[in-house]
Amino acid sequence: MEIFIVALICLAAVFVLGRHLKNSFNENEACKNCSLRKSGACGKCTIKKS
């Protein structure tokens, strides 16, 4: 039982790291259609879209 819980926690940790890696290379959805983004001038974006 104990090894099962530990295995689950470790898998979850690997998942978190994997997601971080994926997110690092993926563009924020909210930015994709932004007109400023398209012109290459939006800078550090602070928009939080719901």
Place this chain on the structure above:
Amino acid sequence: MNEKKRIKIALAGNPNSGKSCIFNALTGSNQRVGNWAGVTVEKKEGYAKFGNYEIEVVDLPGTYSLTAFSMEELVARDFIIKEDPDVVINVIDSTNLERNLYLTTQLIELGVKAVVALNMSDEAKHKGIIIDIRKLGELLGMPVVETVGTRGIGIQDLLREAVAVHESKEPLSRHIHINYGGEVEEEIKKIQAALKKDRDLTEAFSTRWLAVKLLEHDKQVRDDIIAKAGATDVILKQIETSHAHIEKILGDESEIILADARYGFIKGVLHEVYIHRAFDRITISDRIDTILTNRLLGIPILLGLLWVMFQTTFTLGKYPMGMIGGLIGHISAFLSNTMPDGLIKDLVVNGIVSGVGGVIVFLPNIMILFFFISIFEDTGYMARAAFIMDRVMHTLGLHGKSFIPMIMGFGCNTSAIMGTRMLENKTDRLLTILINPLISCSARLPVYILLAGTFFGRNAGNVIFAVYMTGIVLAILVGRLFRKTIFKGEAAPFVMELPPYRLPLLKSVAIHMWEKGSVFLRKVGGIILAASIVVWFLMSFPRTAEYKMEQSYAGQIGKFVAPVLEPLGFGWKGGIALITGIAAKEIVVSTFGVLYNVGENEVDRMEKLQNALRKDMTPLAALSFMLFTLIYIPCMGTLGVMYRELGSAKWALFAVGYSLTLAWLVSFVVYRGGMLLGVR
């Protein structure tokens, strides 16, 4: 009856006109106020309410005009033309009306519904500038409201006027024409007549505006005309004839004639509206600048301030760091004493608490660092730092503007790389992005504090300062090398705006510190926690009867990379820490926390970790490790943003390759050179 109405307002204004403050005051957003030119090269949106109106507020990039020469101008103009906001609020620095009104003249030409926010009106009054705002509104054809963005003064009046303008209830609001003089006006009419032959064009834009832009050699408008108009030949021929005519009659290029006419209009307006005007007296900002941007004193003062920043970050941070460390120790001892022995206890105490606890103690240091960065930005000193470094950068063939993203890199390389969008020239931008990771970000600070604190005692602050300076020097040298080899050519000239010094707002500084602190805490609770668990797993398995860490998965990976790292003075544990640190640099410290787990009942875990490190490394090796951490592969977040901003994996991989090579070479030279000199 009380149905909500929605309108869209755009904020337009010069850089440093206080547009961000007005935006914050309108929307209640906690957007930080920066001071150097171009800090708002970004789109910010927010919402305000006034009466029945729900108002969407869009903060446009700070620009001096709308002539589409720079990216900011193009963005602002495109937004106003294509997104068609209901009202434009033109934020103006009251202390510098002449320059700020140039943008207003262009808004007048665009024929948009607008309100002028005469911002920093308190500073203007303090300087003895008194303006007849009613008269100014009449002359500009748009209402004028006095505001003080930093204190929220005039904001409700501004919203009231914006709504009145939108409802066409404001008597001052009217469309006016700036008169460019007989000859030019004649040519404008001729171009308008040619444009009117094409219906698609006249429906989309004001023909007068198009004619003025075409006379100004506006490339974007010309390209649009060629793409859209049917009667292109007639229009282009008329433009050529008009250019030639104006040049012949008035003896100068048409865009200069037009700009002169606008300034003439502004001078005329100001002559009417100034009730009292202070004449060019030396301001306090001028006096401070004679010292801070002095040719001889500027750089020593900049270095001195940076030294104070890193010294304070280390020395002042030690006390809360010790308290948090003690708390973590108590938690660890408590868990160790109460949890039953087994794998889960091992994971919690030696994995999670050792890893996360090892990093979280650096929260105060991170916040102190951002306190200083925020003070530098909000007072206006950051712009001076860029100005001072501009001279150095130019002598090295680099763009002076490149130094702004480099300074931003002290905080986080990811946002600094985004900040390179302010550079118009693609080559300058590529070069600045590639060297940016050499600027030590705050994520690397815990590594330096841990190792410098362990090995350099009272000189720890100086060592951290030296490591940061090494980053700057390397960035400049590598930039110079790339400029000479890969990106040949000279940097484009630019004008660095020096905003007046301002007292930093405590609230703004506190928000900035909290934002960065919470980002750090989220990282601790996210990837650092996850990485600590993974490192614990790699270190704890496979579980053999006679367990030895060297035989664990972590040990095997470490042993694999050890031959490359041994010439640099650090062994396989350092190798593991560097590999995991690629995900995020703080993980280097959490990995040390897990690898050197220091006994389950130890309250003073930091001291025990330091003792364990001293057994494994010499001070020279620690310095070599710090330099390697400074230079080697950027973190995943930075690599990701490099990949996106550079638009290809090729350059991101190039950054990985060159940084690894450089890191190894620098560490090797320092370690082996030190050994030769008898240093240990």
